[in-house]
Amino acid sequence: xxxxxxxxxxxxxxxxxxxxxxxxxxxxxxxxxxxxxxxxxxxxxxxxxxxxxxxxxxxxxxxxxxxxxxxxxxxxxxxxxxxxxxxxxxxxxxxxxxxxxxxxxxxxxxxxxxxxxxxxxxxxxxxxxxxxxxxxxxxxxxxxxxxxxxxxxxxxxxxxxxxxxxxxxxxxxxxxxxxxxxxxxxxxxxxxxxxxxxxxxxxxxxxxxxx
Amino acid sequence: xxxxxxxxxxxxxxxxxxxxxxxxxxxxxxxxxxxxxxxxxxxxxxxxxxxxxxxxxxxxxxxxxxxxxxxxxxxxxxxxxxxxxxxxxxxxxxxxxxxxxxxxxxxxxxxxxxxxxxxxxxxxxxxxxxxxxxxxxxxxxxxxxxxxxxxxxxxxxxxxxxxxxxxxxxxxxxxxxxxxxxxxxxxxxxxxxxxxxxxxxxxxxxxxxxx
Amino acid sequence: xxxxxxxxxxxxxxxxxxxxxxxxxxxxxxxxxxxxxxxxxxxxxxxxxxxxxxxxxxxxxxxxxxxxxxxxxxxxxxxxxxxxxxxxxxxxxxxxxxxxxxxxxxxxxxxxxxxxxxxxxxxxxxxxxxxxxxxxxxxxxxxxxxxxxxxxxxxxxxxxxxxxxxxxxxxxxxxxxxxxxxxxxxxxxxxxxxxxxxxxxxxxxxxxxxx
Amino acid sequence: xxxxxxxxxxxxxxxxxxxxxxxxxxxxxxxxxxxxxxxxxxxxxxxxxxxxxxxxxxxxxxxxxxxxxxxxxxxxxxxxxxxxxxxxxxxxxxxxxxxxxxxxxxxxxxxxxxxxxxxxxxxxxxxxxxxxxxxxxxxxxxxxxxxxxxxxxxxxxxxxxxxxxxxxxxxxxxxxxxxxxxxxxxxxxxxxxxxxxxxxxxxxxxxxxxx
DNA sequence: CATGAATGAGTGTTCATTCAT
DNA sequence: CATGAATGAACACTCATTCAT
Numbered sequence: 091x092x093x094x095x096x097x098x099x100x101x102x103x104x105x106x107x108x109x110x111x112x113x114x115x116x117x118x119x120x121x122x123x124x125x126x127x128x129x130x131x132x133x134x135x136x137x138x139x140x141x142x143x144x145x146x147x148x149x150x151x152x153x154x155x156x157x158x159x160x161x162x163x164x165x166x167x168x169x170x171x172x173x174x175x176x177x178x179x180x181x182x183x184x185x186x187x188x189x190x191x192x193x194x195x196x197x198x199x200x201x202x203x204x205x206x207x208x209x210x211x212x213x214x215x216x217x218x219x220x221x222x223x224x225x226x227x228x229x230x231x232x233x234x235x236x237x238x239x240x241x242x243x244x245x246x247x248x249x250x251x252x253x254x255x256x257x258x259x260x261x262x263x264x265x266x267x268x269x270x271x272x273x274x275x276x277x278x279x280x281x282x283x284x285x286x287x288x289x290x291x292x293x294x295x296x297x298x299x300x301x
Numbered sequence: 302x303x304x305x306x307x308x309x310x311x312x313x314x315x316x317x318x319x320x321x322x323x324x325x326x327x328x329x330x331x332x333x334x335x336x337x338x339x340x341x342x343x344x345x346x347x348x349x350x351x352x353x354x355x356x357x358x359x360x361x362x363x364x365x366x367x368x369x370x371x372x373x374x375x376x377x378x379x380x381x382x383x384x385x386x387x388x389x390x391x392x393x394x395x396x397x398x399x400x401x402x403x404x405x406x407x408x409x410x411x412x413x414x415x416x417x418x419x420x421x422x423x424x425x426x427x428x429x430x431x432x433x434x435x436x437x438x439x440x441x442x443x444x445x446x447x448x449x450x451x452x453x454x455x456x457x458x459x460x461x462x463x464x465x466x467x468x469x470x471x472x473x474x475x476x477x478x479x480x481x482x483x484x485x486x487x488x489x490x491x492x493x494x495x496x497x498x499x500x501x502x503x504x505x506x507x508x509x510x511x512x
Numbered sequence: 513x514x515x516x517x518x519x520x521x522x523x524x525x526x527x528x529x530x531x532x533x534x535x536x537x538x539x540x541x542x543x544x545x546x547x548x549x550x551x552x553x554x555x556x557x558x559x560x561x562x563x564x565x566x567x568x569x570x571x572x573x574x575x576x577x578x579x580x581x582x583x584x585x586x587x588x589x590x591x592x593x594x595x596x597x598x599x600x601x602x603x604x605x606x607x608x609x610x611x612x613x614x615x616x617x618x619x620x621x622x623x624x625x626x627x628x629x630x631x632x633x634x635x636x637x638x639x640x641x642x643x644x645x646x647x648x649x650x651x652x653x654x655x656x657x658x659x660x661x662x663x664x665x666x667x668x669x670x671x672x673x674x675x676x677x678x679x680x681x682x683x684x685x686x687x688x689x690x691x692x693x694x695x696x697x698x699x700x701x702x703x704x705x706x707x708x709x710x711x712x713x714x715x716x717x718x719x720x721x722x723x
Numbered sequence: 724x725x726x727x728x729x730x731x732x733x734x735x736x737x738x739x740x741x742x743x744x745x746x747x748x749x750x751x752x753x754x755x756x757x758x759x760x761x762x763x764x765x766x767x768x769x770x771x772x773x774x775x776x777x778x779x780x781x782x783x784x785x786x787x788x789x790x791x792x793x794x795x796x797x798x799x800x801x802x803x804x805x806x807x808x809x810x811x812x813x814x815x816x817x818x819x820x821x822x823x824x825x826x827x828x829x830x831x832x833x834x835x836x837x838x839x840x841x842x843x844x845x846x847x848x849x850x851x852x853x854x855x856x857x858x859x860x861x862x863x864x865x866x867x868x869x870x871x872x873x874x875x876x877x878x879x880x881x882x883x884x885x886x887x888x889x890x891x892x893x894x895x896x897x898x899x900x901x902x903x904x905x906x907x908x909x910x911x912x913x914x915x916x917x918x919x920x921x922x923x924x925x926x927x928x929x930x931x932x933x934x
Numbered sequence: 935c936a937t938g939a940a941t942g943a944g945t946g947t948t949c950a951t952t953c954a955t
Numbered sequence: 956c957a958t959g960a961a962t963g964a965a966c967a968c969t970c971a972t973t974c975a976t
Contacts, residue, residue: 937975937976938974938975938976939975941971942969943970944970945967945968946968947966948965948966949962950962950963951961952960953958953959954959954960955957955959955960
């Protein structure tokens, strides 16, 4: 019977614990920030006691890093891989990448991490350093590589790589901040469709790079 | 009477207390964040005792709100209004506006308020609403007006006003966030010169809008 | 009236706080050991709240060090000074010193600190190091100086300074351990009179050093 | 039957469990003290799981008591009895006894028990009583018997038996405490050789007793 | 009004102990 | 019997807030 295949309860739970805790932590960190999230709350939301949390993650900071690895680092790595396998014009690759980034990361709950980091970096320097190393640098490199690819193929010209990379990334961050900060969210006015905004922005950039 | 013109030192000080506290609080909130700033520090920097702080502001949260309100109003009334009397090509106006914004606001301590707001908005919904009303909307309107001016004069074409306005504003916000968040500060790579970055970005946008 | 001379209540209490806390801490550390003494208990015994303790001492370890300085270091320093001013035969000085040590330190509650240190040194290396530096080394030096003084004057001969110093000190420590450890306390048998024991021991040593 | 003589491995292990746990606990208690020793560590060193420890000992405190009882009894029955059959001068017997005590007990891991007892006696009054009865009294009696033997034979004169016995024992305890307590360990100065120290001390005592 | 001594609820983390498997 | 996942009480230390002076 199928019953036979189901492992004993304890064992099954044990394997799911880290995932459950990570999910609870993601929710709460995004919702309330790092400092304001109490470890006991995380445990409670995952349905376990405070002690259990520390059985799986040695500290609140390590829990946070695990959340980042699970949700953000993964997204970057996926992007990098996808880019490496792309055949076609760089302007297409750039646009694809920007839209894929939104679909895969920006539009999800996980993008709240980015807002969190920007907000609390000064209070938690170690977390900030970790995030730079694992997320910011790889992401910037990805964008710059695409720009160089375009330059090599004669598609992109007359641009400053670092500045242009920032010009490409900044609206994406802006979208995230909008999404997660009530202050920037245009509740009254028509909230722009993010994918459309990204597409337009990509076009604007590409047009600018082509002359 | 002389009494009225030259109040005794203590009296004058007393009237300045709230302002001094607000200034000290701004510095510290910007530097360390809301949670990490201790009320005693604020009092000390303002040269008064802990108790006095609570004499003027009933709680740390209220102090925070006062800091935001005090500085936001200033920034807006000064900045946005000044900008609208320009004669000449819209592409020049746009560039001027962006650079002036940086010089007058982005590069000053006051820009820390923007970071504060964005970081803490979720914990203080009233602040978020206030900020939108007083800052976001007027600023967006200004940018959109310039874009429309350019369209009328045949300088700018083929663009979506809202999206382009966001594309213009987002790198400026990005610069602010960079300035105030360790996480985005490119310690390893060459930290880009903000004015150069803005100029390049303005050019990129203008080029994109001209075809 | 005298009333006029009495300073305001708060002020007077503030000046007495450290002393009250130090006394409470001494009691509890001696009674229960360092690890087993909770900071809240110390505060409670001194009649203040937990927070107040940390207003005067930055940590439990610093509180302990202050207790040592107040109670033990003082005793050593007094001994050193007294020794320096002594005129007379070294055998008399040695005996005086040992008896004075008992009267001034060994017989008091403060001697419990010595037992505490010996017991918990391994768990709190920093405290152990502090105690060695501030107490053990100076005390050993004092004893060795007296032995050398005796050798110079031809009173003491044929001895190994380090070993003899230890032979002199060890029974004093033994008395302390007896006093503070139920295990060594001869409840059934006649508990020997410490001063007599020290006198006899001093004689034994002096006799041994004279041939 | 063979079954009785060679029990299956598991069975044999099971019977040895308490002993293995006791040994592991001894090591760790001596090394790190009672409070600082985690029960999981004890179990791990004994090669069993945390749960198993509590199967054999209902609590950490009971484990501690068992460790003390197990080891103290051994040390006494072996040591004290062996010592009484000496022929020759009492001063030789005394010296022999002291050195033998060091070789057989003081220098071994087991001496850590003495330190344990003295350190924790106040928290475990029953243990203190037990230790006095089984160790302190017999040991004191042995020493006093030797002193009386010396007095009878005209070797030792002019001494107070109880006090002298304590003077003899205290440096031995001092050595143990030195060995097991960082606080008394003279890291800076030359750490004295224990056997030499004991020999010197014995000589000092004997010299003192002979005049 | 201003002070700063005093408070005590709150937080991350540890670890002896339990109990379902 | 043995396991080890789970528990939750405990503890040092912080800091916004109060209030006697």
